[in-house]
Amino acid sequence: xxxxxxxxxxxxxxxxxxxxxxxxxxxxxxxxxxxxxxxxxxxxxxxxxxxxxxxxxxxxxxxxxxxxxxxxxxxxxxxxxxxxxxxxxxxxxxxxxxxxxxxxxxxxxxxxxxxxxxxxxxxxxxxxxxxxxxxxxxxxxxxxxxxxxxxxxxxxxxxxxxxxxxxxxxxxxxxxxxxxxxxxxxxxxxxxxxxxxxxxxxxxxxxxxxxxxxxxxxxxxxxxxxxxxxxxxxxxxxxxxxxxxxxxxxxxxxxxxxxxxxxxxxxxxxxxxxxxxxxxxxxxxxxxxxxxxxxxxxxxxxxxxxxxxxxxxxxxxxxxxxxxxxxxxxxxxxxxxxxxxxxxxxxxxxxxxxxxxxxxxxxxxxxxxxxxxxxxxxxxxxxxxxxxxxxxxxxxx
Amino acid sequence: xxxxxxxxxxxxxxxxxxxxxxxxxxxxxxxxxxxxxxxxxxxxxxxxxxxxxxxxxxxxxxxxxxxxxxxxxxxxxxxxxxxxxxxxxxxxxxxxxxxxxxxxxxxxxxxxxxxxxxxxxxxxxxxxxxxxxxxxxxxxxxxxxxxxxxxxxxxxxxxxxxxxxxxxxxxxxxxxxxxxxxxxxxxxxxxxxxxxxxxxxxxxxxxxxxxxxxxxxxxxxxxxxxxxxxxxxxxxxxxxxxxxxxxxxxxxxxxxxxxxxxxxxxxxxxxxxxxxxxxxxxxxxxxx
Numbered sequence: 001x002x003x004x005x006x007x008x009x010x011x012x013x014x015x016x017x018x019x020x021x022x023x024x025x026x027x028x029x030x031x032x033x034x035x036x037x038x039x040x041x042x043x044x045x046x047x048x049x050x051x052x053x054x055x056x057x058x059x060x061x062x063x064x065x066x067x068x069x070x071x072x073x074x075x076x077x078x079x080x081x082x083x084x085x086x087x088x089x090x091x092x093x094x095x096x097x098x099x100x101x102x103x104x105x106x107x108x109x110x111x112x113x114x115x116x117x118x119x120x121x122x123x124x125x126x127x128x129x130x131x132x133x134x135x136x137x138x139x140x141x142x143x144x145x146x147x148x149x150x151x152x153x154x155x156x157x158x159x160x161x162x163x164x165x166x167x168x169x170x171x172x173x174x175x176x177x178x179x180x181x182x183x184x185x186x187x188x189x190x191x192x193x194x195x196x197x198x199x200x201x202x203x204x205x206x207x208x209x210x211x212x213x214x215x216x217x218x219x220x221x222x223x224x225x226x227x228x229x230x231x232x233x234x235x236x237x238x239x240x241x242x243x244x245x246x247x248x249x250x251x252x253x254x255x256x257x258x259x260x261x262x263x264x265x266x267x268x269x270x271x272x273x274x275x276x277x278x279x280x281x282x283x284x285x286x287x288x289x290x291x292x293x294x295x296x297x298x299x300x301x302x303x304x305x306x307x308x309x310x311x312x313x314x315x316x317x318x319x320x321x322x323x324x325x326x327x328x329x330x331x332x333x334x335x336x337x338x339x340x341x342x343x344x345x346x347x348x349x350x351x352x353x354x355x356x357x358x359x360x361x362x363x364x365x366x367x368x369x370x371x372x373x374x375x376x377x378x379x380x381x382x383x384x385x386x387x388x389x390x391x392x393x394x395x396x397x
Numbered sequence: 398x399x400x401x402x403x404x405x406x407x408x409x410x411x412x413x414x415x416x417x418x419x420x421x422x423x424x425x426x427x428x429x430x431x432x433x434x435x436x437x438x439x440x441x442x443x444x445x446x447x448x449x450x451x452x453x454x455x456x457x458x459x460x461x462x463x464x465x466x467x468x469x470x471x472x473x474x475x476x477x478x479x480x481x482x483x484x485x486x487x488x489x490x491x492x493x494x495x496x497x498x499x500x501x502x503x504x505x506x507x508x509x510x511x512x513x514x515x516x517x518x519x520x521x522x523x524x525x526x527x528x529x530x531x532x533x534x535x536x537x538x539x540x541x542x543x544x545x546x547x548x549x550x551x552x553x554x555x556x557x558x559x560x561x562x563x564x565x566x567x568x569x570x571x572x573x574x575x576x577x578x579x580x581x582x583x584x585x586x587x588x589x590x591x592x593x594x595x596x597x598x599x600x601x602x603x604x605x606x607x608x609x610x611x612x613x614x615x616x617x618x619x620x621x622x623x624x625x626x627x628x629x630x631x632x633x634x635x636x637x638x639x640x641x642x643x644x645x646x647x648x649x650x651x652x653x654x655x656x657x658x659x660x661x662x663x664x665x666x667x668x669x670x671x672x673x674x675x676x677x678x679x680x681x682x683x684x685x
Contacts, residue, residue: 002643053644096643121646124499126609129506129580134649143645147653154649161504203499203579206644224644231498233473262638274553276577276606279633280675299495327556329522330417330534359536359556382557383676 001227002051003241006107008225011200012207017192018219022109024049031084032077034108042075043111046083048092050101051246053208053224054144058094065090070103073111080108095144104245112219114211118176119143120190122159122197123204131159131197133168133190137176138209163194181216189218200238201231250293250312257305259297261312266290268389269319271309273297273331277382281325284386289393292318299330306339311347321352321393323385328360337368344374352392353377356385399597400546400571401489401515402465404529409463409487410435411454411470411478412494414445418469421493421534422446428537430530434461454485465489467523467532472496475519479505483512491532492518492582502580509582516582521574522552533574543568545682546592548585549604550577550611551633554675558602558631561678570598577606585615593626600627600685602678603669605660607634610651612660616667628669629681632660 003011009019023034035044048055048070055070066086074080084106091100121134135155136146146153155175157168164172169187178186189210197205204226211221227238244252254261262275264282268291272278278294293316295309313322326336340355356379357365366378377392379385408425412418413435423446426432434449434457441452451457454466466482468475468490475497482490497505497519509516517524523533527540536556545562547569549555555574562569573588575581585603592598605612612632619628636656648654661671672681 051643119645121644121649123646123650124503124579125650126580126611127614129503131503132650134646147645147649151649151652156649161507198500201498201500204644204646206646208644226643228499230472230496231500234498264637272553274551276551276554276604276633277557279551279635279638280554280557280631282635284674284676327536327553329536329552329556330421358560359539381560381676 001229001232001242003225003227004049004051004105004107004243005047005223006049007241008223009220011225012192012196012220012223015192015195015199017189017196018217020110020112020219020221022107024105025084025108026088026105028081028085028088031106031108032081035077035080038108038110042077043073044080045109045111046072046074046080046087047107047109048087048103049105049107050092050097050103051243052094052097052101054094054096055092058092058097060087060090060092061100062090070094101246104243112211112213112221114219114221115214116178116182116212117209117221119208120193120210121204121206121208122193125158128158133157133159133164133172135172135176143208159194164190178212179216182212182218185216185218196225200225200235201228202226203228250316253312254295254309257308259295259305259309261293261295263293264291266292267318267320268292268323268393269313269316269321270294270323270325271297271313272325273299273327277325277327280382281323281386284383289390292316297331303335303338303342306336307342307346310339310343314343314347314351319351320396321354321389323389324353324355325382325385326356327358328362332361333357333359333365334361334368337365340369340376341372341374349375352389352396354379354385354389354392356380356382399526399529399595400524400573400591402524402530402532403526404429405431406465406530407431407433407461407463408530408532409433409454409457409461409466411466411468411482413437413450413469414440415469419446421469424537425531428531429528430532433463454481454487458485458487463487465491465532468492468494470494472498472519476501476505479516480508483508483514488512488514490514490516490582491521491523492516493521493523493534494518495520497578499579502578506580506582515587517573518576518582520578521576522555524571524573526571527569535572539563540572541568544570544597544599546570546595546598546601547572547604548575548588548592548601549573550575550606551604552577554604554631554633557675558604558678561676562602562682564679565682567682570595575611579609581611585611586618589615589619589628593622593624598626600629600682602682603628603630605630605632607632607638607657607660610655613663616664616669619669620667625668627685629678630664630669630671631675631678632657632671
């Protein structure tokens with residue numbers, strides 16, 4: 001689960017990391033009010049809260065949102081109001097979010113002057129099955145440039161179950177060329193980051209940049225955290241951090257049934273038990289026909305849920321035909337057959353549908369559909385299903 | 398032994414009394430798997446599916462001497478279940494459970510390393526040796542005994558790969574699902590090595606996925622291995638789905654952003670035959 005910058009900073013702060021004063025605002029008036037609370041005079045920073053990075057390199061698609069990026073420095077309260085009004089409700093496109101993200105809230109923060117800046121990341125190295133700490137000095141060039149041009153300038157160090165050792169922190173601080181006061185504060189800062197990681201079951205914590213203040217204190221100026229969905233049961237306090245503003249309605253609907261929904265570019269909707277089946281069908285057929293969206297029903301389902309899932313796919317206006325491709329292992333094909341009949345009874349079948357069953361209870365499922373006399377085509381394999389749906393769509397046009 | 402197990406392997410089921418476990422284990426018994434006992438805390442001294450149930454793995458081991466454990470407990474209970482099995486001396490685990498927290502998997506990998514044990518999964522269809530034993534949830538009727546080993550990260554595409562092998566007129570020596578969680582137990586490198594050590598396997602089908610570099614690691618092992626058996630690989634997923642990055646950390650960990658083409662190229666350079674579409678596997682196998 002992705003969370004916003006302001007939420008990430010709160011989690012970091014709970015674990016002893018110093019953050020600038022800031023508050024969230026949903027309206028221009030709110031932005032002005034909280035700006036006044038934060039400090040009596042500017043400058044302030046207005047930061048669009050979206051689940052993607054590179055906001056300062058982004059732009060808004062709406063003309064009336066002004067030319068500024070998703071991060072704006074403002075000097076006076078009128079400009080706070082004006083810029084907040086431009087950003088809120090607008091769509092922000094950044095190099096990391098090319099499809100655009102709706103901005104429902106902005107974070108208003110005090111401006112802090114720093115002497116030095118650096119990138120700090122903590123993530124999962126899947127190869128060694130361990131947490132890894134990454135660091136780079138970003139005082140002269142930003143992390144994006146370092147990643148692409150000079151990755152040797154990134155320090156990389158595995159982190160043990162008890163967190164970085166004092167010695168390890170010292171090595172990183174030296175690598176970052178921190179001044180002596182900041183070096184002294186650095187271990188506490190990294191430990192705060194580690195505690196945030198472990199205490200919340202995060203799979204990534206990124207502070208980019210962190211800044212060194214004139215007194216040597218270290219501050220997290222920006223932060224990104226990804227939480228492990230599978231561990232949310234251990235952290236009920238983190239559940240309200242979920243923000244569905246940038247999710248497609250179909251994704252939210254699908255998640256209610258424990259399904260996942262993915263949009264692709266084409267015009268064929270598919271229902272699968274495993275995203276792999278959708279990937280295998282992508283690009284299988286003639287020009288102009290490809291997978292447009294997939295609903296992955298995974299393992300545990302019942303008749304009602306399947307019917308609801310079929311409705312989600314059928315209600316996508318871009319879809320000209322549906323493939324139901326189920327390879328039952330855990331999942332029984334006959335449950336899907338029952339769901340198809342229920343969905344057809346409720347919403348009707350007005351676009352072509354091809355069904356391919358394989359695996360657990362296949363023959364029972366085929367029998368159920370045969371007896372239903374629904375106008376659908378049975379397929380023998382994944383590629384057969386693609387061929388048959390393309391043929392059916394062409395005939396239906 | 399084709400791939401870690403055969404029909405004589407004595408199997409313990411952790412979480413045997415659950416609904417799904419019962420459904421699947423009954424099928425495994427019918428398939429011929431040597432299921433010797435089950436563990437469900439609180440249900441000790443009972444019997445289920447014709448085998449004794451114990452409260453703890455230690456009791457189960459003392460009484461029935463299993464060689465391997467098949468785990469069906471909820472994802473949140475996998476860590477203690479693995480810990481218990483390892484303490485009781487079990488060296489091979491197959492974990493079907495989905496929803497295991499990533500941080501638990503880090504600790505589990507540590508425990509496996511210390512105990513010098515292997516775990517397949519989590520979130521896997523398991524391991525099957527056709528006509529011998531079924532440690533998992535595979536639709537057993539699609540398998541045919543033969544000489545092609547299959548190792549896959551995607552569950553449903555494992556089954557598709559079996560159909561492709563059958564279509565080429567061949568059968569399977571063993572089929573193993575690695576699971577597509579962020580952190581897994583057994584990886585490609587280890588599985589490819591085991592298939593190379595197995596006399597019953599003459600070729601390997603590998604189903605990879607975008608995300609991470611498990612495939613590349615397998616390829617690097619293969620590149621340096623002398624007596625190569627042919628490997629045919631399909632990579633599922635595309636850049637459209639996998640190019641969404643939040644921040645820079647994950648790309649830095651993999652030493653840069655990895656595209657589908659980069660992955661394919663890496664594998665091809667290591668001598669692996671990479672097909673672009675799933676349904677090209679049978680033809681590639683026929684050409685060997």
